[in-house]
Amino acid sequence: MTIIQFPKDMKWGTATASYQIEGAAKEGGRGISIWDTFSKTPGKVVNGDNGDVACDSYHRYEEDVEMMKDLGIDVYRFSVAWPRIFPDGTGKVNQEGLDYYHRLVDKLLANGIEPMCTLYHWDLPQALQDKGGWNNRETIDAFVEYATLMFNEFSGKINKWLTLNEPWCISFLSNYIGVHAPGNQDLQLATQISHHLLVAHGKSVQKFRELNIDGEIGFAPNTTWLEPFSNRQEDIDACNREIGWYIEWFMDPVFKGTYPSFMVDWFKKKGVELVIEDGDMEIISQPVDFLGINYYTGHIARYKENEGLLDWELVEMNYDRTDIGWPIFPDGLYNVLTRIKESYGDVPIYITENGSCYNDEPENGRVHDTGRISYLEQHLTALSRAIASGVNIKGYITWSLMDNFEWAEGYTMRFGIVHVNYRTLERTKKDSFYWYKQTIANNWFES
Numbered sequence: 384m385t386i387i388q389f390p391k392d393m394k395w396g397t398a399t400a401s402y403q404i405e406g407a408a409k410e411g412g413r414g415i416s417i418w419d420t421f422s423k424t425p426g427k428v429v430n431g432d433n434g435d436v437a438c439d440s441y442h443r444y445e446e447d448v449e450m451m452k453d454l455g456i457d458v459y460r461f462s463v464a465w466p467r468i469f470p471d472g473t474g475k476v477n478q479e480g481l482d483y484y485h486r487l488v489d490k491l492l493a494n495g496i497e498p499m500c501t502l503y504h505w506d507l508p509q510a511l512q513d514k515g516g517w518n519n520r521e522t523i524d525a526f527v528e529y530a531t532l533m534f535n536e537f538s539g540k541i542n543k544w545l546t547l548n549e550p551w552c553i554s555f556l557s558n559y560i561g562v563h564a565p566g567n568q569d570l571q572l573a574t575q576i577s578h579h580l581l582v583a584h585g586k587s588v589q590k591f592r593e594l595n596i597d598g599e600i601g602f603a604p605n606t607t608w609l610e611p612f613s614n615r616q617e618d619i620d621a622c623n624r625e626i627g628w629y630i631e632w633f634m635d636p637v638f639k640g641t642y643p644s645f646m647v648d649w650f651k652k653k654g655v656e657l658v659i660e661d662g663d664m665e666i667i668s669q670p671v672d673f674l675g676i677n678y679y680t681g682h683i684a685r686y687k688e689n690e691g692l693l694d695w696e697l698v699e700m701n702y703d704r705t706d707i708g709w710p711i712f713p714d715g716l717y718n719v720l721t722r723i724k725e726s727y728g729d730v731p732i733y734i735t736e737n738g739s740c741y742n743d744e745p746e747n748g749r750v751h752d753t754g755r756i757s758y759l760e761q762h763l764t765a766l767s768r769a770i771a772s773g774v775n776i777k778g779y780i781t782w783s784l785m786d787n788f789e790w791a792e793g794y795t796m797r798f799g800i801v802h803v804n805y806r807t808l809e810r811t812k813k814d815s816f817y818w819y820k821q822t823i824a825n826n827w828f829e830s
């Protein structure tokens with residue numbers, strides 16, 4: 384057996400997001416979001432599930448924080464529902480919305496848990512979508528108005544901020560692939576949206592600095608890894624295009640002030656003309672204090688001419704998979720992190736999402752999610768390798784604290800270390816909860 388030990392200042396946490404756990408969709412003055420609209424559009428979400436009730440954390444947040452206290456975490460990553468603060472996206476502020484997040488943050492602080500706030504985790508006010516959403520540059524200004532209000536309101540209580548969660552999902556998954564809200568399928572639109580998102584990120588970081596807010600700010604791109612099937616250059620290049628779509632497309636502008644030319648050229652071949660206004664790249668490349676990295680899975684792939692957007696195909700190998708079908712690929716986490724260090728230097732990194740889908744149900748009051756424990760062991764081992772290789776890892780935040788609304792999969796896919804009975808809303812700590820609790824207490828685990 385091997386002891387996997389972590390640095391003494393390692394921070395441990397759990398993550399959730401507003402639309403996925405809060406419920407109370409028509410309470411507390413909340414406005415409509417694009418996910419309310421999308422989830423109620425027939426065929427978009429499995430079983431027609433939606434976030435009207437979810438885990439009812441809007442009402443049960445105290446119980447949830449008490450579970451986190453028992454878990455012994457240092458940091459809780461949650462997101463704020465923009466439509467709770469600005470029901471119409473801009474203009475009139477909803478005090479009941481602010482009051483809810485004050486109650487949550489005060490409960491966290493009273494229990495010695497640091498709040499890490501994601502400003503945008505996909506629940507755009509529908510009122511803004513009705514005016515073009517992220518394709519309309521006015522939404523950038525609306526986001527800065529919302530961020531400014533939150534910075535001023537919670538300065539001194541919240542010291543870790545993330546502007547955007549997974550801009551690749553917000554832009555390409557939601558506006559090119561189209562499986563998430565608002566469900567467009569237009570590469571030009573999606574690519575322009577990815578640019579507007581980065582401008583919104585940069586402008587809100589600029590505002591954070593101007594207001595001289597105490598604390599740190601970053602953003603949380605999602606990543607993936609494709610291992611070339613062979614050492615043929617065409618396979619290597621194909622994998623680098625997919626990885627570049629997730630990593631360099633979003634991180635080069637922030638850390639280098641330019642888009643990666645190999646991706647710009649590829650998108651140009653696909654007919655994309657990115658409209659960049661004077662000053663945009665300077666705004667985008669505002670220095671951040673830390674980087675959030677979300678990683679779930681990787682694949683083996685090879686070049687295939689005219690296949691999909693980036694000319695590659697999966698090579699199905701007999702790897703183990705989680706219940707959502709994603710391969711268990713821990714080396715991908717190591718490869719992503721070392722690639723980021725090589726490209727962008729010593730930027731402090733929190734793993735802001737890593738976790739697995741296992742749909743085990745309670746038996747006699749216990750949930751024996753052995754698969755999730757194995758996934759955590761493998762990925763924390765990969766993380767310890769990255770740390771040993773000099774990657775500046777500040778913390779690990781697992782997705783998710785509890786089972787919740789998994790977007791287009793609805794409630795059929797469970798990512799929590801706490802089981803949720805969606806009929807009774809009863810929470811049941813899974814075996815992985817107790818494993819993670821012990822790992823946090825020790826700051827090591829035996830693999």
Ligand SMILES: CCOCCOc1ccc(-c2cn(C[C@@H]3NC[C@@H](O)[C@H]3O)nn2)cc1
Nearest residue numbers: 400403549556560562605679736782789790
């Ligand atoms: C039909 C073609 O499909 C192409 C890929 O489709 C997807 C779908 C989903 C994801 C996905 C889901 N998650 C987990 C979430 N991260 C944020 C948090 O809210 C979690 O719920 N990460 N990535 C990626 C790709």
